[in-house]
Amino acid sequence: MLTYRGMLIVLALIMAVSGAGAAITPEQGCTVLYMTDGISFFGGNNEDFMNPLTRMWFVPGENGDYGRVYFGFEDLHAQGGMNDQGLFFDGLGIDEVCFVDTEGKEEYLGNFLDRILCECATVDCALELFEQFYTSEYWFWQFMLGDATGVSAIVEADAVHRQEGGYQVATNFLQSQVPHEQALQSDTRYRQATELFAAADEASVDLMREALDAVHAAHASKTLYSNVYDLSEQRIYLYFFHDFDNAVIIDLAGELERGFHVQSISDLFPVNATEQNWSSPIRQQRESLIASIHDPEIAGRQLEVYEGMYEMLDGWGDPASTLEVLAGEQSIFMRFPWYRQFELHPISAAEFAYVGFARSEFAVMMTVRFGFDDEGQVRYLELVMGDQATRSEKL
Numbered sequence: 313m314l315t316y317r318g319m320l321i322v323l324a325l326i327m328a329v330s331g332a333g334a335a336i337t338p339e340q341g342c343t344v345l346y347m348t349d350g351i352s353f354f355g356g357n358n359e360d361f362m363n364p365l366t367r368m369w370f371v372p373g374e375n376g377d378y379g380r381v382y383f384g385f386e387d388l389h390a391q392g393g394m395n396d397q398g399l400f401f402d403g404l405g406i407d408e409v410c411f412v413d414t415e416g417k418e419e420y421l422g423n424f425l426d427r428i429l430c431e432c433a434t435v436d437c438a439l440e441l442f443e444q445f446y447t448s449e450y451w452f453w454q455f456m457l458g459d460a461t462g463v464s465a466i467v468e469a470d471a472v473h474r475q476e477g478g479y480q481v482a483t484n485f486l487q488s489q490v491p492h493e494q495a496l497q498s499d500t501r502y503r504q505a506t507e508l509f510a511a512a513d514e515a516s517v518d519l520m521r522e523a524l525d526a527v528h529a530a531h532a533s534k535t536l537y538s539n540v541y542d543l544s545e546q547r548i549y550l551y552f553f554h555d556f557d558n559a560v561i562i563d564l565a566g567e568l569e570r571g572f573h574v575q576s577i578s579d580l581f582p583v584n585a586t587e588q589n590w591s592s593p594i595r596q597q598r599e600s601l602i603a604s605i606h607d608p609e610i611a612g613r614q615l616e617v618y619e620g621m622y623e624m625l626d627g628w629g630d631p632a633s634t635l636e637v638l639a640g641e642q643s644i645f646m647r648f649p650w651y652r653q654f655e656l657h658p659i660s661a662a663e664f665a666y667v668g669f670a671r672s673e674f675a676v677m678m679t680v681r682f683g684f685d686d687e688g689q690v691r692y693l694e695l696v697m698g699d700q701a702t703r704s705e706k707l
Contacts, residue, residue: 398460
């Protein structure tokens with residue numbers, strides 16, 4: 313049985329390669345930054361990848377949780393985000409398997425970074441949770457977190473690097489394995505951002521933008537979007553496809569007042585011919601794949617028969633929680649409590665497929681089979697990956 317933890321490992325491995333499967337190099341992958349002068353506090357991120365379906369979504373706080381914004385792709389798996397207390401995070405892929413120190417920790421089933429942004433206003437609070445819980449026995453990634461008190465840290469699978477000197481730079485190598493002086497020689501992005509920050513007199517949006525521009529990707533991976541987080545003002549400066557001349561400024565408090573909503577990042581910006589020329593073949597490949605498996609007769613029917621609440625898939629989250637199936641016009645969505653969702657396209661009345669981004673193109677990554685009773689009502693679903701299936705009863 314492939315659990316959610318297992319799928320995270322599979323997806324992380326996919327994210328850790330690019331193009332024809334080469335490992336991450338200094339010219340690829342994401343860059344995450346933190347900078348403070350003791351008065352202003354900024355986080356920054358370049359999201360370097362090859363999936364053009366970028367999204368941001370807003371989750372208002374409720375029941376004592378903090379409100380938050382996330383950035384990522386069409387499956388709403390957060391690559392990074394910030395809460396209304398000024399705590400931000402972003403993740404970075406690495407090119408090797410790292411074993412997590414699980415001794416004395418409790419396994420956390422669900423979205424751990426969402427819990428951190430729900431509960432924590434500071435990096436110190438987040439690090440305390442990392443000491444209490446683990447989410448997977450293996451990582452192909454690391455995180456940077458920063459807050460509005462002047463603290464940031466890079467969290468590896470079994471190490472934490474706290475910021476010293478007012479700034480911190482993370483790319484796709486492990487700083488526990490590559491000393492600072494060696495990284496300055498071997499990683500161009502790390503060196504360029506570090507030199508800019510070391511020479512700066514004050515922290516500013518302009519400085520963060522300059523650093524992100526200097527290290528953006530223009531190879532197999534592209535810098536799809538960039539964020540500058542003003543952590544004390546809870547404001548985000550968003551840039552699209554490494555165009556740093558045009559910013560959309562997002563006021564987090566104002567967006568949270570609108571309730572939960574999802575926004576396509578590209579729709580916020582004027583037409584970018586360079587981005588369109590690059591993304592059009594990728595989008596067309598996805599549409600062609602969906603059309604090749606899509607049953608128009610099923611899609612044309614009322615899809616509400618599949619809607620409802622289902623038991624949590626074993627290993628995918630807290631067994632006491634549930635997942636939800638929602639009907640769209642031509643497809644259905646399987647959504648988890650932390651808003652992660654998979655769009656499922658009908659292959660037949662009983663089987664739907666999830667088309668996700670893998671390596672350099674879209675592919676069918678899993679299918680969901682539905683079981684019916686004698687009256688035609690859905691009784692359960694089965695998530696199938698390879699020859700392994702996980703069953704969930706409809707409630």
